[in-house]
Amino acid sequence: MTEEIIIAGFGGQGVLSMGQILCYSGVMENKEVSWMPSYGPEMRGGTANCMAIISDTKISSPIINKFDTVIALNQPSLDKFEQAVKPGGLLIYEASTIVNPPTRNDIEILAIEASNEAAKLKNSKVMNMIILGAFLKKKPIIELDNIIEGIKKVLPERYHHLIPLNKEALQKGMELAEMVKA
Amino acid sequence: MTEEIIIAGFGGQGVLSMGQILCYSGVMENKEVSWMPSYGPEMRGGTANCMAIISDTKISSPIINKFDTVIALNQPSLDKFEQAVKPGGLLIYEASTIVNPPTRNDIEILAIEASNEAAKLKNSKVMNMIILGAFLKKKPIIELDNIIEGIKKVLPERYHHLIPLNKEALQKGMELAEMVKA
Amino acid sequence: MSETKLMKGNEALAEAAILAGCDAYFGYPITPQSEVLEYLANYAHRTGMVVLQAESEVAAINMVYGAAGTGKQIMTSSSSPGMSLMQEGISYIACAELPCLLVNVVRGGPGLGTIQPSQGDYFQSVKGGGHGDYKLIVLAPSTVQEMVDFVREGFALAFKYKNPVLILTDGALGQMMEKVDLFPQMERKTVFEDWATVGKPKTRERNVITSLNIKADEMEKINIHLQAKYKVIEENEIRYEEYMCDDAEILLVGFGLVARICKKAAQLAREKGIKVGVFRPISLFPFPTAKINELAGKVKGIMDVEMNAGQMVEDVRLAVNGKIPVEFHGRMGGVVPSPEEILQKLEEKFVGEIA
Amino acid sequence: MSETKLMKGNEALAEAAILAGCDAYFGYPITPQSEVLEYLANYAHRTGMVVLQAESEVAAINMVYGAAGTGKQIMTSSSSPGMSLMQEGISYIACAELPCLLVNVVRGGPGLGTIQPSQGDYFQSVKGGGHGDYKLIVLAPSTVQEMVDFVREGFALAFKYKNPVLILTDGALGQMMEKVDLFPQMERKTVFEDWATVGKPKTRERNVITSLNIKADEMEKINIHLQAKYKVIEENEIRYEEYMCDDAEILLVGFGLVARICKKAAQLAREKGIKVGVFRPISLFPFPTAKINELAGKVKGIMDVEMNAGQMVEDVRLAVNGKIPVEFHGRMGGVVPSPEEILQKLEEKFVGEIA
Amino acid sequence: MAKVKGDIVIDIEKCKGCELCIAACPQDSLELSRKLNTKGYQYMVRIEDNCTGCTNCALVCPEGIIKVYRQTTKKKEPVATISNLTGDITVTVNS
Amino acid sequence: MAKVKGDIVIDIEKCKGCELCIAACPQDSLELSRKLNTKGYQYMVRIEDNCTGCTNCALVCPEGIIKVYRQTTKKKEPVATISNLTGDITVTVNS
Amino acid sequence: MSEKTLVNEEQHFEDMIAEESICTTENLVYEKPDTLLDTPMHYCPGCGHGVAHRLIAEVISELGIQEETIGVAPVGCSVFAYNYLNIDMSEAAHGRASAVATAIKRVLPEKYVFSYQGDGDLAAIGTGETIHTCNRGENLLIIFINNGIYGMTGGQMAPTTLPGMKSTTSPFGRDVSTMGSPLKITELIAQLPGVYYCTRTAVNSPANVRRAKKAIQKGFEYQKLKKGLSFVEIVSNCPSNWKMTPLEANKWMEEQMFAFYPLGDLKVPNDKEK
Amino acid sequence: MSEKTLVNEEQHFEDMIAEESICTTENLVYEKPDTLLDTPMHYCPGCGHGVAHRLIAEVISELGIQEETIGVAPVGCSVFAYNYLNIDMSEAAHGRASAVATAIKRVLPEKYVFSYQGDGDLAAIGTGETIHTCNRGENLLIIFINNGIYGMTGGQMAPTTLPGMKSTTSPFGRDVSTMGSPLKITELIAQLPGVYYCTRTAVNSPANVRRAKKAIQKGFEYQKLKKGLSFVEIVSNCPSNWKMTPLEANKWMEEQMFAFYPLGDLKVPNDKEK
Ligand SMILES: Cc1ncc(C[n+]2csc(CCOP(=O)(O)OP(=O)(O)O)c2C)c(N)n1
Ligand SMILES: Cc1ncc(C[n+]2csc(CCOP(=O)(O)OP(=O)(O)O)c2C)c(N)n1
Ligand code: SF4
Ligand code: SF4
Ligand code: SF4
Ligand code: SF4
Ligand code: SF4
Ligand code: SF4
Numbered sequence A, B: 001m002t003e004e005i006i007i008a009g010f011g012g013q014g015v016l017s018m019g020q021i022l023c024y025s026g027v028m029e030n031k032e033v034s035w036m037p038s039y040g041p042e043m044r045g046g047t048a049n050c051m052a053i054i055s056d057t058k059i060s061s062p063i064i065n066k067f068d069t070v071i072a073l074n075q076p077s078l079d080k081f082e083q084a085v086k087p088g089g090l091l092i093y094e095a096s097t098i099v100n101p102p103t104r105n106d107i108e109i110l111a112i113e114a115s116n117e118a119a120k121l122k123n124s125k126v127m128n129m130i131i132l133g134a135f136l137k138k139k140p141i142i143e144l145d146n147i148i149e150g151i152k153k154v155l156p157e158r159y160h161h162l163i164p165l166n167k168e169a170l171q172k173g174m175e176l177a178e179m180v181k182a
Numbered sequence C, D: 001m002s003e004t005k006l007m008k009g010n011e012a013l014a015e016a017a018i019l020a021g022c023d024a025y026f027g028y029p030i031t032p033q034s035e036v037l038e039y040l041a042n043y044a045h046r047t048g049m050v051v052l053q054a055e056s057e058v059a060a061i062n063m064v065y066g067a068a069g070t071g072k073q074i075m076t077s078s079s080s081p082g083m084s085l086m087q088e089g090i091s092y093i094a095c096a097e098l099p100c101l102l103v104n105v106v107r108g109g110p111g112l113g114t115i116q117p118s119q120g121d122y123f124q125s126v127k128g129g130g131h132g133d134y135k136l137i138v139l140a141p142s143t144v145q146e147m148v149d150f151v152r153e154g155f156a157l158a159f160k161y162k163n164p165v166l167i168l169t170d171g172a173l174g175q176m177m178e179k180v181d182l183f184p185q186m187e188r189k190t191v192f193e194d195w196a197t198v199g200k201p202k203t204r205e206r207n208v209i210t211s212l213n214i215k216a217d218e219m220e221k222i223n224i225h226l227q228a229k230y231k232v233i234e235e236n237e238i239r240y241e242e243y244m245c246d247d248a249e250i251l252l253v254g255f256g257l258v259a260r261i262c263k264k265a266a267q268l269a270r271e272k273g274i275k276v277g278v279f280r281p282i283s284l285f286p287f288p289t290a291k292i293n294e295l296a297g298k299v300k301g302i303m304d305v306e307m308n309a310g311q312m313v314e315d316v317r318l319a320v321n322g323k324i325p326v327e328f329h330g331r332m333g334g335v336v337p338s339p340e341e342i343l344q345k346l347e348e349k350f351v352g353e354i355a
Numbered sequence E, F: 001m002a003k004v005k006g007d008i009v010i011d012i013e014k015c016k017g018c019e020l021c022i023a024a025c026p027q028d029s030l031e032l033s034r035k036l037n038t039k040g041y042q043y044m045v046r047i048e049d050n051c052t053g054c055t056n057c058a059l060v061c062p063e064g065i066i067k068v069y070r071q072t073t074k075k076k077e078p079v080a081t082i083s084n085l086t087g088d089i090t091v092t093v094n095s
Numbered sequence G, H: 001m002s003e004k005t006l007v008n009e010e011q012h013f014e015d016m017i018a019e020e021s022i023c024t025t026e027n028l029v030y031e032k033p034d035t036l037l038d039t040p041m042h043y044c045p046g047c048g049h050g051v052a053h054r055l056i057a058e059v060i061s062e063l064g065i066q067e068e069t070i071g072v073a074p075v076g077c078s079v080f081a082y083n084y085l086n087i088d089m090s091e092a093a094h095g096r097a098s099a100v101a102t103a104i105k106r107v108l109p110e111k112y113v114f115s116y117q118g119d120g121d122l123a124a125i126g127t128g129e130t131i132h133t134c135n136r137g138e139n140l141l142i143i144f145i146n147n148g149i150y151g152m153t154g155g156q157m158a159p160t161t162l163p164g165m166k167s168t169t170s171p172f173g174r175d176v177s178t179m180g181s182p183l184k185i186t187e188l189i190a191q192l193p194g195v196y197y198c199t200r201t202a203v204n205s206p207a208n209v210r211r212a213k214k215a216i217q218k219g220f221e222y223q224k225l226k227k228g229l230s231f232v233e234i235v236s237n238c239p240s241n242w243k244m245t246p247l248e249a250n251k252w253m254e255e256q257m258f259a260f261y262p263l264g265d266l267k268v269p270n271d272k273e274k
């Protein structure tokens, strides 16, 4: 198994930590992982993205330009990376703010209204976890328990009381993925 | 004609200006010239030397290690450069301070008591001009008049009243060379 | 007993410095390597290692010079513009034969450039960006694991040869996270080197750290000594990696991150039936000249890939010495080539050669 | 109408700067080139040229950057350690495409080294001692006359290509006196370049001098543009000198002062009946690669001679590309090789080849 | 003090919602929007009609995006050209 | 003030004839030699026998080559070993 | 955001249009100057750099010297100042802005030249250039944005970081015993004879903004009169790296920074030899 | 040389031998310290560097810290200080001696560390390092030899060159309007909180030599007490480049240099916050 993912959105949407959580969780399952942020000035206010690779075998290039899964959390990211999904791959996007939805038909597309759902959970910050849940539903490459362990690694100690909420969000995402699929 | 010379002595003995005078004078006679000082920390108090080349044809290397003429104004310089005279070449040295005179017999050697003679002229600074005179006697490569012109170039304006004295010293040197030769 | 962690390249490198028993780090912030200083500021107290944010890179490298003169394990890190400012100091360190570890997390140049990854400082690192004839031992990691390993190895080489060692990496390796096995905590230096300026006991002559010798012939002797040392390093310390080279018809050559992308390109090529191998120089000085020359006898052509306008390719060509064509593909200014693009260029350049 | 004078290399170069209409000089004292600043401090008032002793070489090169941005004729000079400190600034200048004239009167390195002549900074000058991919146009004079001529020529090239030009010379050429023909006084710059930062009139967009482009793909475009420019320079600006190359069986290759010593060695060789020619690259970048390659087809071997541990020899070897053996003889740390010694080495290295 | 009538126009698309203008307004005329602009920021809106045109908000605004108007006592000139006026309004309302 | 008996010994081979000691000597005991040492410098000599051992000359000497002696009132110890004494004298006179 | 006063803003604007608008050219009492371009600035919300830029632009516009002014941007968050100011500008290497400005002024002595520098730039890596530019009394203006931190690189300690203040490189707070006290470089500079005018301002409040503008204006005016060097420090904020909201940042600045860096003139023409 | 008092010196010495010599070990009241090696110094006749070296050696010998002291020599005429001082020493790149000293002290906090620097070194190219080393209050001693000129490179203008003073790069005299006023860096440094002790001395007269030695001694003692940075300026001469005899040079120094650089303490422990 090798899963090559890019996650893109605004800075502050939790783009980088989503990738990190996947990688930390991957490590717990003894997988090979690599996480590559687009660092730099865009991080300030602008857009941010990271590539994550989770694999059973050694990872050669940590930088790639075609992905098994693209996760886009805003319109610019969606515009930029829609074409980067490998044929037959998966595209997940946060749908609440999208005006121009994707158009490809050779890939699987999942539109998740994660912001709205997060609002329902009374914490807009868990939007990314909802999306992550949706992803994991589609690509169950890592055990949910290990994802929780990964969250513990990425979340500073003082926020660990929010882990149940994050778990809830993940599950919500999984549900939504189920529904969209249907 | 190509004359390759090295002049060596203590800093302050007028070593560098002797070479410069030869070169300036050479320029007046439309000769090719090059003057290369040993610059650097030795200049302070220690020893100094310069290589001068005067030639009718274009000068290739301004740095050489065998010379037609070596002029040594103190013991260390004599010790260092005696072997650098080409066979059949000329070695002139200031004899007043020399304890170990040169020993080669495949070259012409001129010992000039220039310091003592300079003292007689009541200006120890013209010691170098006496030596230069001796050299010019042996190797009349440049007209005396042009040497005087050369001195004018090298000597700061405010010392130009000393030119007659220098001329006298040059002539003294020529005389001495004559005598030694005899 | 080693520990597996998921770490950012820069942080892993900093952690490795602590574990290697590094005695002091002097540095100045610059993207994309500021995490090194930041990590050390947070964790170096574990060993009591000195961490000092200098007022500039010029100060930092001269602090390295001073501290390295005491015979301790000293390091600094910077990125391209900062490294340029260090060139005078590096020349001094190399000439004074001080062991120390330098890290350049290269970004796109020239000038202020970008903060994206690049390999544009190969020449500076390998040929000597500072004045005079000197060599750094240059190691180019291609994984976060090597960012860790080369710290320990770098210090060992630095002391073995009394020579500065440079880890030449790039912004991507500095910023990316991978799994790393950390080595156990090593002791900090407690024994003084006999050449070090630590205070002169009665039992020995005073030690002097200097790079000055005002007499040309003596300065030449110093140079001859240095060149002789570099020869020994060339004989003993060449490091490289071969990947599917055995049956390769075409060789990709690249260092650092690029080598990994080349591997992926080679995989893609093999999927298409093109026998491509990858040769990765790990030590850039000493350069694996002989090995490349040997491989040049076995393959039809070489494509060297770098994130610059073509720098290491000169050393590859010098090694190949005209035997076979050496092509070059480079991306500049912070752009990272993709595996697909490398394969495509390879096909273009060796259109005749490829079955 | 030109004037013949006997002048020290450094002073002749400074005089040439005044005559060329140079607008400003910024520099910091260092042996063996301090005479440049000193001469200018004495005589620059003739044209009103700005002469400023900076607080350091780092300040000086950044002053050059600032002043060059106004489109005027700006220069600096230094010697090896000082040039190392300028590397960051030079990389900025090259990237911002500012015309200016740099002079390195090389001394023996590395480190503080000696103040005697050397060619140890060839790599730094030609490969780029600063970070990133950039090129200086590098001219290597071998006479005091060329110290004069290359100032004028250097400014012309700098403006033609919007590129810094480096005169790479050495302490001996700086300190020695030779006859020079000076050219007549040229006008100082009065017309503003359209890209210069001189105050934005309403009639144009503002001008910005920068080397920053935070987007990697845009920074790559800047690099592609620079590389294309360097190609054009390579096509148009190669300079070299041949000396008795026509019937030569062995070639001595050397630049600057060394080429003159090689000529004398060639004379000595011919006296012994050995047909030796001398090839002198004048422009070190662009390097006369094609010409050397051509000559390599005609001679049995090449001995490259440098006052360093072997730097330009790499470019010679790249040019020869394995055709014939390329030997090297170098002296280091401020020692100047003698003609006799060169001849002897040549005989040793080509013992079989020489009739 | 006679009440002066003032007003402001801001370029909300460039507003970053820093709230410095809000803190600087002596009239408490300003607040943040609930909606986000396309850059993802809440932006500043005038919520009270008591602006005196004191310019405080504009002075402290880091983005330089506040225009301040104050009604002068002298007889009004004909208003600016329609195109200008529309321009302003368009920006204010929609962007 | 009781006149104190002093003396100095200098390493003339290292003297550079700067004359700073001469200027510093309150007793005018010092002068430059007419001869040169092997480095080419005139060197300092004590010309008057009125030295008080005040150390002024030694304090200002840039070369650190002046040893100063002052006769103590207490009974003399046997003089230093002959070899030492000779050594000093040799240095003073010939070098 | 206080919910009670928040009205639906679209409705609100519609109401406004309905009213007779006073927003006419003749009523315009404040707008950004022409010299400030419309390009949106890349600064974080609430960052003082924006205000400082605008003030420079205002002064240049008001003095009518846009065509004769050359600015020098540093390496720091304000590296892109040339994207916002509609004048000829040169970007300078980190710390060297004052050397760059010196050279420009020397070759173009009739033009107005200023450098704009952060505290890392001016008081750490650029200390030598700063001191010597000031000491030579170069006839130019240095604007010094002191936000007590390295903004651009993500919040490392600056020479001006306050004692005990946390930064990414002083994670346990600045320890003056190992990291030194904050460097009051402006106090040092004020003593150099080449410096004609030296003042410390801020842009946190309307009153301070006005004073800062006045100071910048003087800097340009003295330059015209060839008086030598003017040095205007602006104590500023860095909400992002201080990890505060802009309002918290300004409050902290007023309480902490102003205590250490008191606002006011350090050297004024009448008091030159102070 | 006054002919009248000059006696034949060889005769004179022979006379001395004839007399009973008082030059015995027990009568020895002054000789150069052991820490100063016998190597002849390369300095020009009358140069102040020699005295300064000797004083450092005396203090080190007297405090008995030869085994624990590490010196840092600069680039400048005193680059060879390590040839004369019998202690472990590091030569530093031009201007960076205080950075080098900082690092040595940081890794060997129990040792004594000093840097020895000229005015070009410390106050021109090394300004940044000087200010920051002092500001951090590094626990070491900086000895600053101010001779108003670049000695080693042949007499170029230094930051400390006096107004109107000629040098090879100010051949018409230092023009303060273009070259700035002499930089009183010691006055600046005295104000930094990290600096514990700051004084200006000279070595032109026996009394000043004694004072200078005392100052150097304090510098080492405060270091032992971990008080922070001590800064000892020694106003010195450069007969060669001033183009004067040593005596003329010292006279000129007393008249001109001391007027601009008045001797005395700038900061002493009791007056720390001055
Ligand atoms: C030679 C060099 N060193 C380091 C850097 C990295 N760097 C960029 S900006 C900066 C500091 C910025 O801080 P400051 O000057 O205070 O400006 P601010 O961003 O706070 O406005 C640093 C260290 C660089 N670009 N060049
Ligand atoms: C980077 C660098 N720049 C310049 C020099 C040349 N240089 C050597 S010493 C010196 C100045 C010496 O003056 P100062 O520090 O006052 O010491 P002094 O000789 O007067 O005692 C200079 C400019 C150098 N060696 N290295
Ligand atoms: S102009 Fe004054 S009153 Fe009007 S909104 Fe702005 S700050 Fe408030
Ligand atoms: S000050 Fe400016 S940017 Fe900040 S909220 Fe107000 S209008 Fe928006
Ligand atoms: S010790 Fe005093 S009295 Fe004796 S020679 Fe020296 S200075 Fe003169
Ligand atoms: S002070 Fe010293 S060097 Fe100078 S003359 Fe006296 S003994 Fe000689
Ligand atoms: S990082 Fe700080 S200084 Fe930079 S733009 Fe953001 S708030 Fe301003
Ligand atoms: S040049 Fe000046 S400072 Fe240097 S040794 Fe000579 S007198 Fe002393």
Ligand SMILES: [Mg+2]
Binding pocket: G118, G119, G120, G145, G146, G147, G148, G149, G150, G151, G158
């Ligand atoms: Mg800052």
Ligand SMILES: [Mg+2]
Binding pocket: H118, H119, H120, H145, H146, H147, H148, H149, H150, H151, H158
């Ligand atoms: Mg000096």
